[in-house]
Amino acid sequence: MKAAKGTVFRYGDNVDTDVIIPARYLNSTEASELAAHCMEDIDKDFAKKVKTGDIIVADKNFGCGSSREHAPIAIKASGVSCVIAKSFARIFYRNSINIGLPIIECEEAADAIKAGDTVSIDFDSGIITDETTGKSFQGQAFPPFMQKIIDSEGLINYINAKD
């Protein structure tokens, strides 16, 4: 995936994995079933409203808490094309790269972008554009090693290709 464009869902600080996908649904590993309950405890309308390509923008420490990969899986299966945040909790960050969910750290973008804005992202340059306001922001680039995992669409493809 080289670019993304969609409507923004906006959240605050410390969005934890328990609200991204509550543990009462962790008895399932089905991506579509997880997506049906994504963000349920923080935004009960999210699963109904989200469309393919939409974007989540949040403040600091997005994805804190549990190591459940079900969280980025639920977001990805909801159709979300990218999560932009001021910072990410480290296990969520790792899991997102490993499963191929694009995420970008950008404090300025998180400060400026509002719910409902149309935002586009060029993953090669890391440039985030709020098409509603016309403002652009430079997201933080991935180290080359992580970029290779993303380009391989996940860790397993990367390891398989290396072998």
Place this chain on the structure above:
Amino acid sequence: MSKMTMSQKILAAHAGLPEVHAGQLIEADLDLVLGNDITSPVAINELHKFTKEGVFDKDKIALVPDHFVPNKDIKSAENCKCVREFAIKNKITNYFEVGKMGIEHALLPEQGLTVAGDLIIGADSHTCTYGALGAFSTGIGSTDMAAGMATGKAWFKVPSAIRFNIVGKPSKWVSGKDVILHIIGMIGVDGALYKSMEFVGEGIKNLSMDDRFTIANMAIEAGGKNGIFPVDDIAIAYMKEHAPNKKYVVYEADEDAEYDEEYTIDLSTLTPTVSFPHLPENTHTFDNIDDIEIDQVVIGSCTNGRIDDLRIAAEVLTDHHVADGVRCIVIPATQKIYLQAMEEGLIKTFIEAGAIVSTPTCGPCLGGYMGVLASKERCVSTTNRNFVGRMGAIDSEIYLASPAVAAASAVKGKIAQPSELGL
């Protein structure tokens, strides 16, 4: 001359490098890869996508169904079946079936599977617990677990560190839980984001192994990559008892190692600490806690289900009774702890006090079962997270506290400390 932290030394040794520095990306050899009944099925599914078949070392993988076990519903039963069949097919040595099973982060050190100097990853965020013994251990997700099981390796970004200089001696009812809640309250839930939390200082000798497990366990609640303690006589005695045949390696930080920040924690000044909803950083001490009535108390989990925890809870509950209208649920973290608690008479104390005692399970901590909260209910819990909806209804409330505070609260029917019972 190198200037490495203790965590960096362990990573360097496992990457076959003389030196590493913060921010460096390395690939390192793993001593143990862990998964549970929630994360392993996803990992097993991913493992099948590898072109190379099988696991790297059947002795270096631990599979511990503990979250929704004994099976809480049909879907959970299917997940456990998936883990069981994988373990049998791949002849996994350290698969822990119901009967042998305990809560993973209490079980693995007890079974002697985690020792000083080890590099351990686990598909559970509280894998950081084993830093109490001087291991580098950190939580990862299911795909990393799959890659670890297949290759015996994982990639790491070498973390920088925060040093916590622990001094002094805690008073009677202050334990490891109060220490870590105090620290999280001080630095925040992302205060150690991506970083190691290295605990040093003369005060560490005043913390039992169980206190240290509790502290290292909640490093993740400050965003930490790992929490780690130096290897002293107390840690060595624990390993001699639990892992007599496993070789351990003692790593020490360089004297001139660099830290992003340094804090001094004087244990003698700490008092019982409670994290209010809905973040662990929202800490209060009893000088500013009003009467808060409660519905439930949970004493257990990978944070506080060990023998020291149960002894403290039993000491508070002796000759007292759980208040009317309060359910008190005690969960020994492993079969061995359960048995020990029985032999010491603690189980009798709990039951006579009106508490119930459950087989080991993570159950209520993550709102699975064995103590799910209804709308507007309040729980004092010795677990590790008080996020919105964590233990049940999204308008229920969780107050995180030590076993001493949890037990005293059960008796008073409101958030209370042992001194309120005349203790």
